[in-house]
Amino acid sequence: MVQPIPSKVARDIVEAEHYLHRKPPVSFCFGLLQDDALMGVVTFGTPPSRHLQKGVCPSDPSLVTELNRLWVDDEMPKNSESWFVSRALKQLPPRIVVSYADTSYGHKGYVYRSLNFKYAGWTDMDRKTPRPDYVPVDPNIHSRDAYRNGWDHIEYRKPKVKYWTTTGDRRDRRYLQSLCQWHDLSWKELPPPSEHKQHKL
Template identity: 35%
Template sequence: MFDPFADLLNQREAIGFGNQAFRVVIIDRLLANEIIRANHYSKRVYSASTLHLGVYIDANMVGVLQYGFAMNPASADSVVAGTAMSEYLELNRMWLSDAAPRNSESRALAFSIRLIRRVRPTVKWIQSFADERCGLFGTVYQAAGFSYHGEHIGIFWELDGDFYHNSLVTNGKSGGPRAMAIRAGLDRATRHKLRQFRYLRFLKPRFAKGCRYPALPFPKPDYAP
């Protein structure tokens, strides 16, 4: 899908991928943030997201995907050697309505990747993490052609029904309202150790050469670390 209006060089910009029945389209950040706050299990947006996509079935928006930098934007080289900041994306947030047909998540991922190839041609690979709280250990990524590269334990604090990453407690440079809230209420908070499952999607097979984490068999719901 292209912008109907050409630029001065008679070129048209890609704005989406798919068709009227199912498509992924670039949308405004404010709209994407509003929908994520209202529907995503975290109820939080990520300020380092740079690409905001809406998932549409006919005229109805049924989902949002937000891509951008990792929590440590310069950490890409620690995942795939030689990766510059412009050469990767992380899927920061994804939400699809329960009204969307089965397999819509993996289909939306596949369409978004095809769009990324056009609008972010420097991107070599995409990373996402499946959170243990969501269950199923990332089956949606498995169905969308991602490879699995192991897990790590993330420390989270639960306070008054909200979850806070441990970095807000340990990073003295974090001075925002959420950091202040968890630090002030830490004596009432519950500490959780949650498994985070790393998935990668290489846009060309040769880009996997420098990966510092070997590909592993997919984890299953009865998998134990």
């Protein structure tokens, strides 16, 4: 069963179980329940960058939400992640949903592909060189805040693979697709790299 759960429950679980171990912003969250046991959590929230929202949907940035955490217990059967997310998406209001697969953790976004998310390439693909990050001294501080709060060294970003989809009924989805400014590419023809690579579209 997939149903909404309290945001505090979702944030606490993903902080403990998700590989990032950080609480995300949460606007919508759903649990995967099996015999009343919570076996998975997916959260959707406002992206941390308003610039990102404007880039995705300049005409109405508020329509953009991010699938920012997904955790499913390892005891669940194969393909539980895609089954879970598909049912959570159906419970969302009409939105453009973006998400990223982080190649620095070995992720390429196979769950999103199985869900027929559209593939939009990778972050910073128009740059010649990778973007630098200040690595914070305090591991609980996000890298974007490290410069102001004390940083240890600089690391260069690996690409994150960009995916997007739309929710709502057929008319809603068609309308939102017309608003979305992210690309709809073929990941087979333009596979995402594991290290920074420039590719101008």
